[in-house]
Amino acid sequence: MEQYEPDRLSPAQVAAMRRSFRNGRAALTRRSLLRASAGGALAAGGLGSLSACGIPAAGQSQGGVPAEDRSAKEKTVNFSNWTEYMDVDDSGKHHPTLEQFTKRTGIKVKYTEDINDNNEFFGKIKPQLAAGQDTGRDIIVLTDWLAGRLIRLGWVQKLDPANLPHAYANLSAQFRSPDWDPGRAYSYVWQGISTVIAYNKKALDGVEVKSISDLLDNPKLKGRVGFLSEMRDSVGMTLLDMGKDPADFTADDYDAAIARLQKAVDKGQIRRFTGNDYTSDLTSGDFAACVAWAGDVVQLKADSPDIDFLIPDSGYMTSTDNLLIPNKARHKTNAERLIDFYYEPKPAAELAAYINYVCPVDGVKAELAKIDEDAANNPLIIPDKAMAAKSHAFRSLSSKEETEFEEKFAKLTGA
């Protein structure tokens, strides 16, 4: 068995580990706890001042709150993205596509990889956005459900279609009209993320896996099955397996899916609910099969011949990470030009060749084939018709449903 060697971790794995921690360790350090216990009594005295606190209602505004657009004066744009979500050249210092953009438009991109997790990032920008202040960011990238929440709260700005000709023309039909942003008034897709079943051939040892039902029921896989801690992916795949449509389900359907998963948890079938760290369980063979993100599987497969994936007959979930312009952003036009740039086939192909997620841009295949023939023919990167037909999205949830469903899912995963 392969020994653990810290220096063999790739930056991607480290990023994945960090990403899987919803909020780092800062929340419960030794010091904060010591501090907390030392002065617990102190707080009791402050009770009187408590009622002065409170969190104001989120400013609900249609179309977002613009600031004065300094795009013409300041040729710059502040782009916050996830780690490992942009092409990098061999030296590891340059982002070729971003540099092309700067060369062509003269707009400098301040690129920051400061998003590790949706929930964590939401906690980070919430105070400023709730108070109607500038976050210092012109573009942020968030997964669809959180993008939907920000739109619902009125914290992002409406995009100007005049600045987005390529984006308007080239966005794949599959992503055109999500229910949380009909007609893409506020957001454009950065990349799509497919949720599939991944397995380790060696660990499966001949056991046949074809569907989520196999994962949940086959006694030969007891204790060697993984699900994702991302509620929409795990429940969505289960709903599909039960013949329900994740884009249109009732609260009862949801409860039924949770009950189905609960049964598997109770009999010890499911080993763990994981974030990105499932990749290590899968390569070590601790997971024989698990629900996984296709972008990771493409990379795992390249590293290990034992890893492969399958698309269940019942279909698979696709979510998206979306580009948004937060309220009070100072360089809105520059930001829109950057979004549009990534909808030109050439930069989109260069990006797709590097990061291996679902490319949301039509007409990329020919460009991608010039760079990487295999990638161009990989349905996980450029979905073909049959593949796109099996793709499903999770419907958007109201704020009340979101809390209720997350609470139920939290109970399922242990708390």
Place this chain on the structure above:
Amino acid sequence: MSTLTEAPPPLAPQAPEPKAPKRRGRWTPYWLLLPGILWLLVFFALPMIYQASTSVQTGSLEEGYKVTWHFATYWDALSAYWPQFVRSVLYAGTATILCLLLGYPLAYLIAFRAGRWRNLIMILVIAPFFTSFLIRTLAWKTILADGGPLVGALDTLHVLDVTSWLGWTAGDRVLATPLAVVCGLTYNFLPFMILPLYTSLERIDGRLHEAAGDLYARPWTTFRKVTFPLSMPGVVSGTLLTFIPATGDYVNADLLGSTDTRMVGNVIQTQFLRVLDYPTAAALSFILMAAILLMVTLYIRRSGTEDLV
């Protein structure tokens, strides 16, 4: 914040009689305390008040949260998540005892027997801190992997049959079981036990051992009557430094555990970031704090060690 930049009142330039130094300003001690007090106020008192307030609020993200003195949140949180509380205390307690059992002999060895190896062993104790906490915890996943040599050996020796019967492991695996979480906690907090133990053992005068020997005490009696009582401050501060952070830890339970090993730290994290139920998360934090404060107070009272530091 002009107070921060103001210098303390200067001393009189030249005292007439050098023998009787002029009394310093009455306020000097307070000026010296000021940075510490401000620090506590901004980074401790204010967040505490804010959290306390959050725990009695009701509302939602869209409508905002208002203080409604809804103390029922505390009761609801406790009745929903008491198993996780019990589990946290149980796991942290077990890990603390294991740390003491493992750490004491090692600290004893470093203090009295290591000789010229002392510095090297100390470095070995501290060295893991140079690697990230996460990486070290993930390393345990490799060590305890299902197909790994360690688990294979334990299985062959039928140790796993015993631990499964006790409910510490499940079948022929160790990962994703309570045992793995306790192992992770023990490993991660061991240095916090060893260092205070070492400091208090090292302070013991070696002549006391000789004196005990002169009085016909056998080595074990010497340890029981002389060494161990004198090392009590180290034992108490070591157990506190291990138990308190271990109770609130959620990384080990997340990476090495499963659905039935989640600790209260995991619940707080989930409630705060995923479910967005801020009042419940704040209430849980306060209950945890109160529980730890209570346990630690009782413990210090019983152990009768007031001079910890």
